[in-house]
Amino acid sequence: MTIRASKLWLGYGVAMAWFFVLLWPLLGIKAEGLEFAESISIWLKVAVAAAILLGLHQLKQGGLFRFLEKPTQAASAAADALAARVPRWLALCAVAACALAFPMLTERYAHDVAISVLVYIILGLGLNVVVGLAGLLDLGYIAFFGVGAYTYALLSVHFELSFWLCLPIAACFSAIAGCIIGYPTLRMRGDYLAIVTLGFGEIVRIVINNWMSLTNGPNGVLGIKSPGAYWFKDGSFEHIWLNSLEQLYYIILGLAMLTIVAVYRLNYSRIGRAFEAVREDQTAAELMGVNTLRLKLLAYAMGAVFGGIAGTFFAARMKFVSPESFTFIESAMVLAMVVLGGMGSIPGVILGSLALIALPEVFRGFEMYRMFVFGGVMAVMMIFRPKGLWPAKRMGARSEERD
Amino acid sequence: MATLELSEISVRFGGLQALTDVSFRVRDGDIVGLIGPNGAGKTTVFNVITGVYQTSAGQVSYDGAPLRALRPHKILALGVARTFQNIRLFQNMTALENVMVAQHCRTRAGVLGAILRSPAQKREEAHIRQKSMEALEFMGLGGFAGEVASNMAYGLQRRLEIARALASEPKTILLDEPAAGLNPAESRELMHTIGRISDLGINILMVEHDMKVVMGICRHIVVLDHGVMIAEGKPEEIQRDPRVIEAYLGNEHQ
Numbered sequence: 001m002t003i004r005a006s007k008l009w010l011g012y013g014v015a016m017a018w019f020f021v022l023l024w025p026l027l028g029i030k031a032e033g034l035e036f037a038e039s040i041s042i043w044l045k046v047a048v049a050a051a052i053l054l055g056l057h058q059l060k061q062g063g064l065f066r067f068l069e070k071p072t073q074a075a076s077a078a079a080d081a082l083a084a085r086v087p088r089w090l091a092l093c094a095v096a097a098c099a100l101a102f103p104m105l106t107e108r109y110a111h112d113v114a115i116s117v118l119v120y121i122i123l124g125l126g127l128n129v130v131v132g133l134a135g136l137l138d139l140g141y142i143a144f145f146g147v148g149a150y151t152y153a154l155l156s157v158h159f160e161l162s163f164w165l166c167l168p169i170a171a172c173f174s175a176i177a178g179c180i181i182g183y184p185t186l187r188m189r190g191d192y193l194a195i196v197t198l199g200f201g202e203i204v205r206i207v208i209n210n211w212m213s214l215t216n217g218p219n220g221v222l223g224i225k226s227p228g229a230y231w232f233k234d235g236s237f238e239h240i241w242l243n244s245l246e247q248l249y250y251i252i253l254g255l256a257m258l259t260i261v262a263v264y265r266l267n268y269s270r271i272g273r274a275f276e277a278v279r280e281d282q283t284a285a286e287l288m289g290v291n292t293l294r295l296k297l298l299a300y301a302m303g304a305v306f307g308g309i310a311g312t313f314f315a316a317r318m319k320f321v322s323p324e325s326f327t328f329i330e331s332a333m334v335l336a337m338v339v340l341g342g343m344g345s346i347p348g349v350i351l352g353s354l355a356l357i358a359l360p361e362v363f364r365g366f367e368m369y370r371m372f373v374f375g376g377v378m379a380v381m382m383i384f385r386p387k388g389l390w391p392a393k394r395m396g397a398r399s400e401e402r403d
Numbered sequence: 404m405a406t407l408e409l410s411e412i413s414v415r416f417g418g419l420q421a422l423t424d425v426s427f428r429v430r431d432g433d434i435v436g437l438i439g440p441n442g443a444g445k446t447t448v449f450n451v452i453t454g455v456y457q458t459s460a461g462q463v464s465y466d467g468a469p470l471r472a473l474r475p476h477k478i479l480a481l482g483v484a485r486t487f488q489n490i491r492l493f494q495n496m497t498a499l500e501n502v503m504v505a506q507h508c509r510t511r512a513g514v515l516g517a518i519l520r521s522p523a524q525k526r527e528e529a530h531i532r533q534k535s536m537e538a539l540e541f542m543g544l545g546g547f548a549g550e551v552a553s554n555m556a557y558g559l560q561r562r563l564e565i566a567r568a569l570a571s572e573p574k575t576i577l578l579d580e581p582a583a584g585l586n587p588a589e590s591r592e593l594m595h596t597i598g599r600i601s602d603l604g605i606n607i608l609m610v611e612h613d614m615k616v617v618m619g620i621c622r623h624i625v626v627l628d629h630g631v632m633i634a635e636g637k638p639e640e641i642q643r644d645p646r647v648i649e650a651y652l653g654n655e656h657q
Contacts, residue, residue, distance in 0.1 A: 270503075270510055273504050285504070289504075289571055
């Protein structure tokens, strides 16, 4: 056994010991006394599986699978060549067609999950403007989601304003909230900024929770209208409510597409470059003519606009909002999507939302271990792919890129 | 037309007197060298001019108007650009993008223009790209437009810094040790470049330790020591000035 291999097996031993130390207290320490059987049986299964994987890895290093290399390489090269030949718009069209056909091919439950994913995609892209582009860590982002949701909820319940009218109103309110929250933090950087935004996120939630006269406090707001539309029927236009899941799916799909286009274009514009300059080196950006305070405020406002749009839709879909939907864990979730997917990368954020919302639904069977696996996967990802699932494209081609 | 004037500038950081009554001018067509031993306050002068530090006394004026209390981006917009002693490029951006950022203050397009891709925004973007390419080509970096800044060789990064400053269409440029870390051939090339920048009608104020470069191209030299101006004049005069020799070499020399 070579030194390298023995080191590997030593690492395996340490990891398994660590795993046992983590596992046994959770399963083995009970009120009735200590118990080993269950934790050891689980531990053994994991250990054997890991040993097999490690063994396969060793054999691969040893060259046992070399006969497989050629065909796989050829296959991946062929796939690359195919991808290069297919123009980008065609690939995008294929994705769009899949997204459009999705409700016809699936049933209710899948629609529900898809709507959640799309809401989180908008949230993730909004936060991506703040965190990914401008480099401002925001731990209270969900507050804007809340502002948007409550704006529509209250306007709909008290004034019966339509969803489509409230969409821009809620976006404006969120942008204003973004500026209010952003303004005091403009001169802060790094850790301090994170703590302050965390505080602001909580303030918004607690205000919503306690402002009984306006928001009805923890009881929430009931009776929010669905989006309406005029539909041509029997020779005249008739007002209908778009409240089936399929209709809602198409609405949120449209909003998500608009968000993607908007964020993409913003990214490759003068403003996007200035955001990036601020993220890279704030002092140098200021000295190179970027009004950093204004740009940072703009980043908060832009992020908040998308948060508000997502919030408006959320309220319309649920027909009910309460402060519980806007807790810190939601902010953390959206931030996790951005980091997991790849900061500053639009496809990355989409993948991140899919991974964090859709995958847990697929693996509902393992519900008990969901958070455990979630934490483990995040740790592994950050070790092996710190730039995310689909890192932002930057290796030279970025500014040369055309539509 | 665009005289940069410092009159009796003093800067204090707590108990430390970084600059005391520094006054000099950079006139049209000038190439002024700012020299002095380490810690003499040369970079502080740059930071005062570009608005990073506030003065404790005295004022900087440009074109006759005081620069006091202007934020750095405004000062750049007025036409004073700078480079940095320790390179401060936007490391993860490409060379072209780095330079394009400098056009920010010369352009207008906002968020709506960007999202809607209005014709005005497209025109402006094309204009920015063209101006930036010109700046890159001026510095001989045309072939590196798509290169990520952190991947470029040190000498090229230095040139990129100058290209970035030039892309803001300045009337005065402040170069902070442009020759630091360059080999003799690159230094000669740099001197030639500085001459070309001057030919564009841009006034130059440079901090530099390489005396060959300073004496070779500067028309006027200001010497700082411990935050005090100890001499000012033509290169030949400075070379003979006993106070300058003392500041650089110490008393024993004489």
